[in-house]
Amino acid sequence: MRPTKRQKPKVKRKSIKIIGDASRVITRLHLPDKRNRINKIIQRILSMPDMAAQNLMAQTMADFSGRHEDIGHVFKRHVDVVKPYLPPNTVLSDVQQSLIGAYFTKEYAIESAALFNPSIVPHPDQSHLKKGSLRFIMSLRATGEGHISSIVFRSGVLDPTNRFRFDSVSNFVETPELQLDPVYKRNPFQLKLNEMGAGDEISAHILNRLPEDFTYNQLIETIGNLRAKPQFPEANQNRTFQTMSWLANSNYEVSFHPDHRVSERVIFPVSKNESRGIEDARFVQFFDNQGEGTYYATYTAYNGHAILPQLIETKDFINFNIVTLNGKAIKNKGMALFPRKIGGRYAMLSRQDGENNHIMFSDNIHFWQKSQIIQEPEHPWEFIQIGNCGSPLETDKGWIVLTHGVGPMRKYCMGAILLDLEKPSTIIARLDEPLLAPNEKEREGYVPNVVYSCGALIHNNALIIPYAMSDINSGIATVDVNELLNCMRA
Template identity: 40%
Template sequence: MLNCRPDQTPLRILGEKLTADPSRVVLRPFHLAWQSSVSEPSRSAQLVEDLLRLDEDQAELELGLVWKDFSERHWQIGRIFDDRFAEIAEDLMLDAGAISSVKRRLIGAYFCHEYSYAAAALMNPSIVLHPDQSGLDRDQLRFVMSMRAVGEGHISSIAFREGIVGPDGDFSLWPQSGPAMAAVADDRHHLEPADAVTVHRQPDSPISNSVLFPVTEAQRNGLEDLRLVRFAHDDGSTEYLGTYTAYSGHSIRSELLRTNDFASFCLEPLSGRAARNKGMALFPRKVGGRYLTVGRQDGKNITLLASDSLTDWDDEGRPLLSPAFPWELVQMGNCGSPIECDEGWILLTHGVGAMRKYSLGAALLDKDDPSKILGRTACPILSAAESDREGYVPNVVYTCGALATGNELFIPYGISDSAIGFATTTVPDLLRSMV
């Protein structure tokens, strides 16, 4: 008889947690489109006309008040206001040369607002090797961790933290020095629904202070659950790839993030039948000459999919893992990209059981033929503990990826859709827990 006990888990829970922080704010464009009517001029044009009617002394006074309230809370606030004015001037076909520098900057300020991007939650992290591994001790690794940050309106964005991990899960996160800054789209105009869009970090903004927000209509209500992987191409080059769910407010689709340096990011829609579902996770290299992902195509089972293209996933896939134990009978899903080890591919999974309780498990896939299951955990390796049950969605633990550090796995994980915790295990201990 199966008898799962919490003290049998191969994971060691680490003490640090990351929680929602309403003090982390970014400057975002403020849009008046929702107040528009069929009458002309538009609300935006009316606001600009009102500001242009101010005399220069009054405009300078108003800009001074904005500066007093916000300049110490944001880097390069003047440049951001100037850039925002340029967007408004383009949209409204203003003669920028006829407007004073004070009024241009004031108009930019009126079309910006502070957004607390992580006021509601931080959750569902993934983790990869940092592009810069210089200056470390021999047994240390520098990492980049992505997080799903949720703010006003339950809008999800992608935030990052950098850190260093050593043996036995000893880790530290780099401090978030200074205010956060939103990444900027290179071209916000003339985008078709299937077009890729490129965004870049603001100048002088570290990775840990940068946030990727929705920039297209398909992403309007959020970028959800990025699953990052450091991908090795056939030519020996590496690239950071990440599948995520774009949510428009009424429909979802899978998209692909691509970057070489976490300074510039290409956000590209995926095509094909499989891309209409959530939770795809790429293998970190081709297997058998094809790109592979694990996903969930039917709302219950984990599916293995193959493609000759990184962006076209028309394969219906084949079942890989189906619920077999009580803690996963409602549904199963992956928890990030498979991790290659000497014994095969370690795939972290999640299962949903009674009372919609989420638990983490794992499986071992054959290295040459990942459709073959060599072992799987009959008991959860992590379930919501008493201290981790409360949150926006109770009784949930969830991760979008782990990092192999030698013979160990470092696993950041989401707690009840509200916070992020950390755990560690060794590969031998995890493999011994499988049947």
């Protein structure tokens, strides 16, 4: 393909700006750093006169019940956490129970610092739409106090002319019900421990006492039995216990209320390996050989020191299953799954070395062992590094892959390449110039001079690109697919 009239396709920026709202808050457990202070706080609450406690609780409910859908349930859940610190034989009144729960609860503004790195996929419900319209779900990385990131969602409709109509955003934000008792398979669990350097005689001892399919509670119980009657040096045992518990806690399920709006749902860090944030979810609608659809997303779990690539699976954006990705090729950020198998195998883009675009294939979506480089930095605007900007998009000409490149002054631009449909390790065309570069209105933010996306879609022959602006806000751009392809060079 040779350029026809212009070297660079015309990109249209929408006037829409997706901005974080500091009033969108969730509740979180609030414990002092020194646990011995919990007893002191509880004693102070219990020493309050009944009338003072009632008045304080009434004021607390007046201040906060309108900001959360069931604040009383939150207080009850949090008082259960600190019950071991109560004086022996203490019987709490309803007011004391709620007040203790309130003292160990805090609000967290999930979007107060930034709302960026979006991806967009078709909504699972496409009913009752005008012909040529598409209902969508957009995921975004929300960042709040302490720069802790979570995943939030927006929904809306694209009309036949690619105009956006976003659904109204709820005033409430829901943290989901957490299920920390999924079923694990013994062999994959052992393989992951081996990769983590914890596949020793202690872990083998524990796993050999578990069934092939075991639960979280069974694992913790078996660890507890060995802790009670040690058979190995205790220091070694404790290291293995910690690693096995850490791995198990990295796999969990969350469920939201099905009758609540998409914008009320937030996937907030729950496991230790993601304690400092859930970063850059790349959602894709994946179809198997029978045409059944499942939504997957890769994301980066961060604990302040190390990253761990994770996989989200959902059918409906109500129930989510989160598991670790495994294998020698699971090393870095920015993994993007193809929306279907190729040659009978799963395919995924990745950036193994922090510099080049890689591709990898696997028979099992959870295990990835090998990768190969398909693209190295070539142009000045990508000399530092390149990577993908979301999952590939299928056209009859090939797979369109949006890329990001980093150039002088750490300026991030977005480009595009075209991969062969059946041999996607082969680049058949590319743009020589950036498709999208930060303009004067987009270059100021938490990380200046950056445009970035985690996933686009094609609708009515237009490439719809939600993108982040300097790691603080998000916008939307569109480009005609045929024009984009015609501007690529072979």
